[in-house]
Amino acid sequence: MGVIPTQRESVACAPDAPAHHRPGQEAVARTSLPGTPLAPGAAREFVRATLAGWTEPAAPGAESEARAQAVAGSADARRRRDWPVDDAMVVVSELVTNAVVHAGTDVEAVCRLEAAADGSPGTLLIEVSDRHPARAVRDEAAERPHGTREYGRGLRLVSTLCEAWGITYRTGVKTVWARLPLDGRASLEEPAEEAYAGQHTLERGLRISEALAAEPRHRARQDQDWVNRGALSFLAEASDMLAGQLDENLVAALAGQLLVPRIADWCAVWLEDEATDRAGRGGLGVDFGPRLARVWHGSENHIEELRRALEKDPPRLPDSVRSRAVPVPWPGEEPGARGTGGAALAYRLIAGGRPLGTLVIGRAGVVGFPDEVNGLVEDLSRRVALAIGAARQYARQATISRVLQRGLLPGAVAEIPGVSSALVYEPLDKGGPSGDFYDLFPAGDGRWCFAVGDVQGKGPEAAVVIGLARPWLRLLAREGYDVPDVLDRLNQLLLDDATEAADAAARALVATGGPGLAADEGPQTRFLSLLYGELVPFDGGVHCTLASAGHPLPLLLGPTGEVREVARPQTLLGVVEDATYTAETFELYPGDSVLCVTDGVTERRSGHRQFDDDEGLAQALTGCAGLSAELIAERIRRLVHEFGEKPPEDDLALLVLQAE
DSSP states (O other), rough: OOOOOTTTTEEOOSSSSSSSSOOSEEEEEEEOOOOTTTTHHHHHHHHHHHHHHHHHSSOOOOOOHHHHHHHHTTGGGSSSSGGGGHHHHHHHHHHHHHHHHHSSSSSEEEEEEEEEETTSSEEEEEEEEEEEEOOOOOOOTTTOOOSSSSOHHHHHHHHSSSSSSEEEEETTTTEEEEEESSSOOOOSSSGHHHHGOOOOOHHHHHHHHHHHHHHHGHHHHHHHHHHHTTHHHHHHHHHHHHHOOOOOHHHHHHHHHHHHHOOSSEEEEOOTTTSOOOOTBBBOOOOOOOOOEEESSSSSHHHHHHHHHHSSSSSOOOOTTTOOOOEEOOOTTTTTTTTTTTEEEEEEEETTTTEEEEEEEEEEEEOOOOOHHHHHHHHHHHHHHHHHHHHHHHHHHHHHHHHHHHHHSSOOOOOBTEEEEEEEOOSTTTTSOOEEEEEEEEEEEEEEEEEEEESSSOOEEEEEEEEHHHHHEEEEEEEHHOOOHHHHHHHHHHHHEEEHHHHHHHHHHHHHHOOOTTTSSSSOOOOOEEEEEEEETTTTEEEEEEEESSSOOOOOEEEEEEEEEEOOOOOOOOOOEEEEEEEEOEEEOOTEEEEEOOOOHOOOOOETTTTTTTHHHHHHHTTTOOHHHHHHHHHHHHHHHHOOOOOOOSSSEEEEEEOO
């Protein structure tokens, strides 16, 4: 058992590693990451974006271009290809993975650009901190319950890639840091032709393993060669490939392809359904058990035979078993190995302390797996589990987003006597809640109301506001409030809700003894731009009353092509306590059309220009004279898309109301 360093001790974990110091900090960037399986991927994106930003002349975080150039040595050396991008992303991924798997808390990642005192190119320092500084050293002989974290072997890779790394302990915080040189030399201590080189490493590693697998008579030597020459780079790139998958079945398939035939003759992955408890029972107590998600064999002709053999006797590991390998019976009908038998090992797949499934590998004609291979597969199994956990989390979030999206928008728009309507709604995130919303509904007493709104922000924050605003709009309208009163009350409702949310957050912080909120943290005021109106049909036309609260103004198109604004700008909802709203009233006669849009239309960009510059939307609407509501909506949508070369970068919604 090792001794945990005390407060403010620094442990150097590389030969001749310097103490954790900052000789000449030139630029710094930091980010907070949640303690979930998605954290390593977010950390890689953070490093990639940080180094790309430091490459630009006005580098965010750097004091000046001249100082950044002094660190890198010259303008040419500052080009992105000279940054240790690949090494840095692997290192931060391993450090964050280590923290998330073993600490389970939120982590902070920091990139520091340091200048050397002697004028050499300097170094890139990566730090990852978590909130569990004191833990027992892992005991391989002892089994752990599911709530206990384990240490992995990813720090071997960090040690190989960096010139120095270490651990610093402070009160309540453990920081693992790694220092990468900026002089462009190869980082891995292996033959030059096998040196680490970003995306090419996996291909080299696979070629090595396939070449070694071609000589089964020397398998023991092959295993050792594989571990010594290709395992670290293979593991790093395999981690990146697994982390990029957002479907758990694809993760299982990729795991089989990575392991067979390079490390094993066959591989199988069982996945436990999230609705199934550890005893294998579903919500009604029915025994479903884990499902065999993927079977892979070195000979594709034998895959189905192997599947049938494995389905007869799936592995059932004790709850105490974590990712440590456990011998399991050789499948009696395993094809291609009758009479020879072999060795099979099972690895429990666990992420966030929760069992997700089991990985089983087998080799024919052997009595066991070498420790080197076992350790490699054990480490890979942890990464497979993290990828499955991330895929499941993504699937849960996507499901929640779809449910929210369906619940926040009307199932159908109302039909209004004497009025035809057409709607275009294109959320930027097809699977998540948009910041734009619309509604068209009967309000009773011969009245119909419509709304087109845009919430500040997107995702869950926007969903909260829409979920608050749309039902209240309907309720207030059906209670008989006129257009200005509806906006007045909705404005006060948003302000009251934001105040209550802030008070609740403050009480929660006091109750937990947490620190105060920073200026950019905590509940924010919820702004809403809204175009809201009321329609009352009469013989020969429609009486229309509407108001715009911080929203793009509606346009009225006459039968002969004249276009004019039919509202005046007013304050956003949820901003000013004592705001008072007014409405505009006008008549719609047959052939008249009202166009209501969100800023995804007016602010559509093409270079430095916007679609509505120089009254661009009004000019586009003028060309729609004589068209039906559906054709007007489709023509405006098409013109907006054609305005810029890139796809739209914001949600888009537009509503056309036309008197018949």
